[in-house]
Amino acid sequence: MKQSYYLLLGLLLGGTPLQAQMATSAKQPLSSTSQAVAGLHKPAGRQVATSPVYVKLYGLYGLLTPGSLLITDTKGLGAGVRAGAGVGFIANDFINVGLDADLLFGDNLKKETVAATGITTKTTDFKIVSVTPNITFKALAHPAYYIYNRLGIMVGKVLTYQTTEEIRYASTGASVTTRVLETDFGDNSLVLGYQAALGVQFRLSEALRGFVEVVAINQSFKPKERTDIVTNTKDGKVTSTSKSYYAYEKEGERGYTKYPDGRNVYLGPTYNVPLNSIGVGAGLVFRF
Amino acid sequence: MIRFFYLLLALPLGCLSVQAQPVAAARPPQRTTAEPPGGPVSPIYLKVYGYYGPLTPGSLLSSTYSNNATGGQTFKTTRFGLGAGARAGIGIGFIASDFINLGLDADWLFADKLKRENATSYNNFTYSNTITTNLQVASLVPNITFKALARPSYYIYNRLGIMVGAVLTYEQVINELNTGPKVSPTTGVYRWRFSKNSLALGYQAALGVQFHLSETLRGFVELVAINQSFRPQEGTFSYVSTQDGKTLSNDATSFVYKSGVAGVTTDAQGRNVVPVTNVAMNSVGVGAGLVYRF
Numbered sequence: 001m002k003q004s005y006y007l008l009l010g011l012l013l014g015g016t017p018l019q020a021q022m023a024t025s026a027k028q029p030l031s032s033t034s035q036a037v038a039g040l041h042k043p044a045g046r047q048v049a050t051s052p053v054y055v056k057l058y059g060l061y062g063l064l065t066p067g068s069l070l071i072t073d074t075k076g077l078g079a080g081v082r083a084g085a086g087v088g089f090i091a092n093d094f095i096n097v098g099l100d101a102d103l104l105f106g107d108n109l110k111k112e113t114v115a116a117t118g119i120t121t122k123t124t125d126f127k128i129v130s131v132t133p134n135i136t137f138k139a140l141a142h143p144a145y146y147i148y149n150r151l152g153i154m155v156g157k158v159l160t161y162q163t164t165e166e167i168r169y170a171s172t173g174a175s176v177t178t179r180v181l182e183t184d185f186g187d188n189s190l191v192l193g194y195q196a197a198l199g200v201q202f203r204l205s206e207a208l209r210g211f212v213e214v215v216a217i218n219q220s221f222k223p224k225e226r227t228d229i230v231t232n233t234k235d236g237k238v239t240s241t242s243k244s245y246y247a248y249e250k251e252g253e254r255g256y257t258k259y260p261d262g263r264n265v266y267l268g269p270t271y272n273v274p275l276n277s278i279g280v281g282a283g284l285v286f287r288f
Numbered sequence: 289m290i291r292f293f294y295l296l297l298a299l300p301l302g303c304l305s306v307q308a309q310p311v312a313a314a315r316p317p318q319r320t321t322a323e324p325p326g327g328p329v330s331p332i333y334l335k336v337y338g339y340y341g342p343l344t345p346g347s348l349l350s351s352t353y354s355n356n357a358t359g360g361q362t363f364k365t366t367r368f369g370l371g372a373g374a375r376a377g378i379g380i381g382f383i384a385s386d387f388i389n390l391g392l393d394a395d396w397l398f399a400d401k402l403k404r405e406n407a408t409s410y411n412n413f414t415y416s417n418t419i420t421t422n423l424q425v426a427s428l429v430p431n432i433t434f435k436a437l438a439r440p441s442y443y444i445y446n447r448l449g450i451m452v453g454a455v456l457t458y459e460q461v462i463n464e465l466n467t468g469p470k471v472s473p474t475t476g477v478y479r480w481r482f483s484k485n486s487l488a489l490g491y492q493a494a495l496g497v498q499f500h501l502s503e504t505l506r507g508f509v510e511l512v513a514i515n516q517s518f519r520p521q522e523g524t525f526s527y528v529s530t531q532d533g534k535t536l537s538n539d540a541t542s543f544v545y546k547s548g549v550a551g552v553t554t555d556a557q558g559r560n561v562v563p564v565t566n567v568a569m570n571s572v573g574v575g576a577g578l579v580y581r582f
Contacts, residue, residue, distance in 0.1 A: 252362065269364075
């Protein structure tokens with residue numbers, strides 16, 4: 001990840017002639033210098049794309065999860081692949097505005113803990129869908145590529161957030177006893193956050209562009225409801241099961257409440273579930 | 289806060305008419321305006337800034353508890369988490385081109401003291417405590433600024449920075465007071481001091497507007513989002529309780545965070561072993577400052 005960042009930074013510095021700043025003196029708009037950016041889109045004398053609208057397809061892999069809820073010793077919620085599609089509008093030579101939608105297929109994070117009492121294996125299944133209105137700042141153009149950065153506000157919905165914790169008890173005899181706790185966070189707040197990307201877009205054909213970017217995502221949500229199912233087994237046969245229900249609010253009275261549907265639900269204070277990631281993305285842009 | 293973002297978003301869009309992009313061969317950026325006579329000529333600038341981040345998306349939240357009239361226990365979750373507070377900083381920058389500045393900032397986070405007060409009572413005995421979290425972090429922020437649009441009196445930019453911080457103070461203190469009939473009140477102080485922590489790594493993204501104040505002076509206002517976190521590594525826990533001025537107990541233990549261990553409760557030095565955890569100190573807020581050009 002660091003290498004990619006250095007690469008992008010190197011491109012920026014290597015391709016940019018050093019000169020005194022004119023933007024701060026700001027006597028007129030930058031429209032003439034912007035032709036360099038525009039030139040990437042429209043080479044002279046050829047049939048070129050004319051619509052300011054583009055669509056894009058992309059994939060992203062979140063490697064690092066700084067500040068996330070840790071699942072394993074090194075990785076937290078938010079790690080995994082995102083696949084998405086977007087539509088954008090070239091507002092001017094310097095700015096694009098767009099709307100992306102992506103699906104995070106969270107890594108199936110697994111943690112095994114070995115203790116004297118037995119072996120505990122915890123797995124997490126996590127999927128969210130996000131819509132990201134965004135603004136792209138195009139900074140620098142060369143014949144074959146341009147550098148950009150993008151800021152986006154992310155509004156997402158949790159599709160799946162489930163954990164399974166299986167304890168295989170250390171056995172003193174021949175029988176094997178297990179306890180499996182399945183936790184399903186069935187109702188959650190919106191997943192809010194933002195993203196910042198630094199990337200390079202390069203020309204593939206008249207209508208097609210490719211891009212590679214480093215993306216940092218900060219998202220979080222608050223669980224609202226949770227159901228726990230505990231299943232105890234002995235030699236593969238279920239010996240007992242139980243269900244318990246939890247609800248989370250910002251404020252209220254701690255304890256059990258009988259819901260109209262008959263469930264006995266324990267109410268407790270809400271909390272944040274962060275799912276940050278830093279990763280590398282790539283995709284294609286189609287211009288019309 | 290969101291309205292401020294919309295304002296910033298509207299500025300570049302509203303000022304430039306939508307137009308077909310001019311047909312031109314790609315060529316390197318070039319100057320379109322000359323510096324005013326007698327204006328700044330050095331590509332170096334200095335800046336001084338302040339920031340206040342009241343929102344803490346994804347940060348650790350906490351709750352307060354108290355008894356209500358019916359004997360139940362009510363809770364209330366704090367709105368803000370770790371990382372909320374003021375940052376003050378200075379920076380140096382280099383104008384690499386018409387589109388890009390490179391800089392190095394250094395700032396100090398004076399995190400808001402997170403205070404929670406709890407109170408419960410039982411059979412005329414009252415137990416109350418105040419939990420205070422202190423955090424101070426100094427960060428270095430190498431950054432790159434993308435300048436997007438210039439007008440006679442201002443320009444719009446965004447900035448990305450990588451944050452590398454040192455945790456100067458991170459501790460949680462619980463002051464408790466227990467009172468009851470026919471006994472003197474007892475006080476207790478629980479203190480978790482996280483004496484050794486990893487670097488506080490993260491990044492920041494800013495969207496702002498810089499405006500002309502004089503030949504050499506610029507002002508700026510920006511919306512900044514910061515994502516920073518660290519992992520505590522070692523610490524101490526102490527507990528001191530007193531009654532009528534006399535110390536009832538005075539205990540201290542050490543703890544250490546380790547990954548990949550299970551079933552181990554103390555290490556070779558007798559410290560308690562606890563699993564590693566992330567401490568997120570995110571914030572979203574508004575910054576402002578001055579830029580001096582030579």
